[in-house]
Amino acid sequence: xxxxxxxxxxxxxxxxxxxxxxxxxxxxxxxxxxxxxxxxxxxxxxxxxxxxxxxxxxxxxxxxxxxxxxxxxxxxxxxxxxxxxxxxxxxxxxxxxxxxxxxxxxxxxxxxxxxxxxxxxxxxxxxxxxxxxxxxxxxxxxxxxxxxxxxxxxxxxxxxxxxx
Numbered sequence: 001x002x003x004x005x006x007x008x009x010x011x012x013x014x015x016x017x018x019x020x021x022x023x024x025x026x027x028x029x030x031x032x033x034x035x036x037x038x039x040x041x042x043x044x045x046x047x048x049x050x051x052x053x054x055x056x057x058x059x060x061x062x063x064x065x066x067x068x069x070x071x072x073x074x075x076x077x078x079x080x081x082x083x084x085x086x087x088x089x090x091x092x093x094x095x096x097x098x099x100x101x102x103x104x105x106x107x108x109x110x111x112x113x114x115x116x117x118x119x120x121x122x123x124x125x126x127x128x129x130x131x132x133x134x135x136x137x138x139x140x141x142x143x144x145x146x147x148x149x150x151x152x153x154x155x156x157x158x159x160x161x162x163x164x
Contacts, residue, residue, distance in 0.1 A: 020075070027074055031067045031083050032090035038063060039095035043104040053104030060091055064130040068137025073145070077138050084134010085127060092126035 038059065046053035064084040071083030114122075 023075060024079060027071055027079070027083060028086045031063075031071075031087045032094065035060070035063055035087050035090045036094045036098060039091065039099045040102065043099040043102040046104040047102065050105050050107075052107055053099070054106065061129070061133050063087055063091075064133035065137040065140075067130075068134030069141040070137075071134065072138035072141040077142060080138030080141060081131060081135040084137060085131035087134065088127040088130015089123070091130065092123040096122070 042056045042059070043053060045051075046056070064087045067087040068080045068084040070080070072080030
């Protein structure tokens with residue numbers, strides 16, 4: 001078996017896999033921290049400024065979209081979609097728990113205790129929404145990068161056209 005750059009072929013692949021796994025974990029942990037931070041800040045702001053916390057749902061969707069967009073740019077299509085899924089899962093678990101502990105302002109309704117079935121259904125639905133918006137973000141990122149690469153190709157050919 002031939003050595004590649006001083007390493008055996010299996011060692012090189014494992015090293016690449018470790019680097020990719022580290023990048024994946026870094027992005028996914030960053031996404032979870034940002035979602036939870038948004039939930040905490042939103043809950044505190046809602047309580048202090050007396051606005052309905054549930055009106056911030058669209059901001060969560062934007063975070064899922066951005067997670068998918070950036071995830072695609074950093075690690076590829078499936079990782080981008082997975083970043084949205086992770087964002088939704090973090091929002092529905094850690095974010096919901098901390099938000100409930102803070103007690104955001106919810107006009108016309110009191111904060112109530114939910115049964116385990118409702119909690120599980122909510123976690124599944126929010127995670128699926130996160131995956132959907134992450135997928136859309138990854139698709140948009142892919143479409144935008146496709147257009148950018150064709151522009152670069154046109155620019156590379158432009159000097160040849162001028163010289164003729």
